[in-house]
Amino acid sequence: MRSLRIVAVFCGLICFLSATSNGDNWPGWRGPNRNGVTSDAGVPTTWSATENVLWKMPLPGIGTSNPVVWGDKVFVTASEGRDQGELHVICFDRNSGRERWHQRLWGTAPTLFYGRSGMASPSPVTDGQRLFAFFGTGDVFCFDLDGGLLWQRAIADEYGPFENRFAAASSPLLFEDKLIVQCDHYGASYVIALDQQTGANRWKSDRPEVWLSWSSPQLVPSGDRVELVLSGSEKLDGYDPRTGSRLWTVRGLARECVPTPVVGHGMLFVVSGPNGTHFAIKPGGSGDITDSHVVWKNDKGTSFVPSAILVGERYYLADDKGIGSCLDAHTGKLIWKRRFGDKFTASPVSADGKLFFTNEAGSTLVLDATQASYEEVARNDIGEEVYASPAISQGKFFVRTAKNLVCVGIK
Numbered sequence: 001m002r003s004l005r006i007v008a009v010f011c012g013l014i015c016f017l018s019a020t021s022n023g024d025n026w027p028g029w030r031g032p033n034r035n036g037v038t039s040d041a042g043v044p045t046t047w048s049a050t051e052n053v054l055w056k057m058p059l060p061g062i063g064t065s066n067p068v069v070w071g072d073k074v075f076v077t078a079s080e081g082r083d084q085g086e087l088h089v090i091c092f093d094r095n096s097g098r099e100r101w102h103q104r105l106w107g108t109a110p111t112l113f114y115g116r117s118g119m120a121s122p123s124p125v126t127d128g129q130r131l132f133a134f135f136g137t138g139d140v141f142c143f144d145l146d147g148g149l150l151w152q153r154a155i156a157d158e159y160g161p162f163e164n165r166f167a168a169a170s171s172p173l174l175f176e177d178k179l180i181v182q183c184d185h186y187g188a189s190y191v192i193a194l195d196q197q198t199g200a201n202r203w204k205s206d207r208p209e210v211w212l213s214w215s216s217p218q219l220v221p222s223g224d225r226v227e228l229v230l231s232g233s234e235k236l237d238g239y240d241p242r243t244g245s246r247l248w249t250v251r252g253l254a255r256e257c258v259p260t261p262v263v264g265h266g267m268l269f270v271v272s273g274p275n276g277t278h279f280a281i282k283p284g285g286s287g288d289i290t291d292s293h294v295v296w297k298n299d300k301g302t303s304f305v306p307s308a309i310l311v312g313e314r315y316y317l318a319d320d321k322g323i324g325s326c327l328d329a330h331t332g333k334l335i336w337k338r339r340f341g342d343k344f345t346a347s348p349v350s351a352d353g354k355l356f357f358t359n360e361a362g363s364t365l366v367l368d369a370t371q372a373s374y375e376e377v378a379r380n381d382i383g384e385e386v387y388a389s390p391a392i393s394q395g396k397f398f399v400r401t402a403k404n405l406v407c408v409g410i411k
Contacts, residue, residue: 028125029171042395049383055097063120069393084118085110101147107137109161121169136167169214184213203244222283259307273302296332301325307347
């Protein structure tokens with residue numbers, strides 16, 4: 001029976017990875033495997049507001065969801081209006097920037113929101129057949145890739161609107177035949193799995209002891225199972241993504257969580273702040289594993305909003321105030337620390353041995369990730385403010401500025 005269970009878990013993980021790990025695509029929040037890293041190559045390392053800009057298209061309203069790329073399509077969400085209840089899902093042609101389709105929608109329960117993101121903080125996600133978009137209004141929409149609406153759910157109507165000062169920001173993920181959405185807030189917190197084809201509940205797990213989080217869920221393989229990991233108020237929880245049952249808990253996170261955990265070297269790397277702690281955690285186990293599964297901790301250089309990134313043997317982060325840090329992934333020891341400049345909201349991305357850190361002023365710092373020392377390659381100013389994390393696909397670097405979607409590539 002154990003060997004059959006291992007095969008089943010392995011097949012489920014392969015289904016997840018096959019939908020997300022194609023280096024040519026950036027299918028959702030933080031790209032393939034939700035770590036900000038892609039195997040894509042040929043990405044330019046120098047650009048400006050005009051140099052190596054292949055196209056630039058204006059966007060309606062506001063939003064901080066990252067662009068999502070599949071094949072020759074780029075998807076972006078946005079919101080506008082006095083209460084940010086007017087929602088947009090837009091598809092652009094990857095090569096020309098031409099608008100291919102544009103869905104205008106009305107949100108069910110607009111709530112308090114962050115002034116730069118409105119109701120469009122969560123990034124959409126696609127499996128190459130369907131596009132799923134979740135908004136801070138508590139609405140989930142499913143489209144085919146030609147823009148046809150397949151189904152929608154107003155979970156705010158069913159389980160209550162989001163009660164926090166920045167609306168919902170957690171980006172959903174796909175696992176097997178389920179869309180998983182983390183819904184932590186001052187109201188009744190929960191995590192829910194929806195059937196990808198119908199939108200019906202597959203499972204729902206209440207999280208009564210969690211009152212706040214804007215973090216996005218993550219998947220991690222652990223022995224003969226796959227675990228769903230959620231950062232929440234003062235703790236990290238592991239769940240069974242097939243049933244929604246809670247498996248384990250690690251305590252010690254900050255009260256407010258925004259960054260998404262990253263995975264590598266058989267560990268989870270978690271940060272919450274701004275005055276929190278970095279954790280490296282072995283997944284697995286059951287119950288409270290705080291004392292048994294924490295490999296290392298470091299309370300220096302933590303961030304409130306930007307997620308970290310793991311490239312090779314090193315773990316990198318830019319905090320909100322523009323201080324960059326590089327830690328040894330195995331020990332948590334500081335390798336270097338530098339002032340990058342300006343403030344950061346966007347999370348870093350990596351491709352082709354390079355690291356890309358984009359600050360709020362629109363300047364992208366490019367570092368050589370193959371070197372243990374700090375090796376600056378370039379600084380590139382796009383000429384507009386940037387709060388959304390970039391995307392990389394097929395040798396192109398996609399930047400969502402405060403007003404436009406910009407495609408950078410080698411001309």
